[in-house]
Amino acid sequence: MEITINYYGQAVSVSVEVYEYLTQADHKAENLAHEQRRHWDGRECDEYIISTEGRLSYCATPEELVCQRETLDEILAVLALCTPTQRERFLLYALYDFSYAEIAEMCGCSKYAVRDSIVAVRKIFQTFFRK
Template identity: 75%
Template structure:
């Protein structure tokens, strides 16, 4: 597979394996996700440093309390995802975890982008409903969008 990279201000075409191309594509998605997160919180008041740490840019070591909170949050997320259909779960995870667009997910799943949007909105409604019934915390930001 041939890719184009910029070296010293000049574009150069390079032949790489499919594995390297996939890695570069995933890195681009991660950078886009981090860029969007920075733009969303441009004033710095709500910017979560964990996002930077998770991207490997700062040393990070979770405390035992954070590990327990993460496990509880994961259990809650898995509980809500268990209430969804297989198609809804697959589409939501492709969107939320891998940052695929509606069109890309539609091509992978063999459906329309509107079906993908409806599935993702249905999962978000499930999350909202679940977290509204939880007395201890409000829904995460990604479930509200």
């Protein structure tokens, strides 16, 4: 099936597939122009275009990787100061989002003991990072 469209001032007969492709391209161009107007910082707009178009994945800079590694090392150093029980309860709470009652059931203790362990780990973190 052929469709006649006005393309740059001329009547052109195209197939349905070509028409759909051109329509989709026009919509993408409109969306990108809108995003460019929305963002005053060109870098934000470029990140938006890259993420929506899916051409490049995000890659951390070497500085970001070093900072992430340093932060991870600090967290592991603090967790090394905790007892194994405190560490287990804190990770279940912080990483896996279990409630005090759920952790108490898994560990076979009261939820108050779980709370005390988590509070102790938090205090260790606070004293470690104040130094």
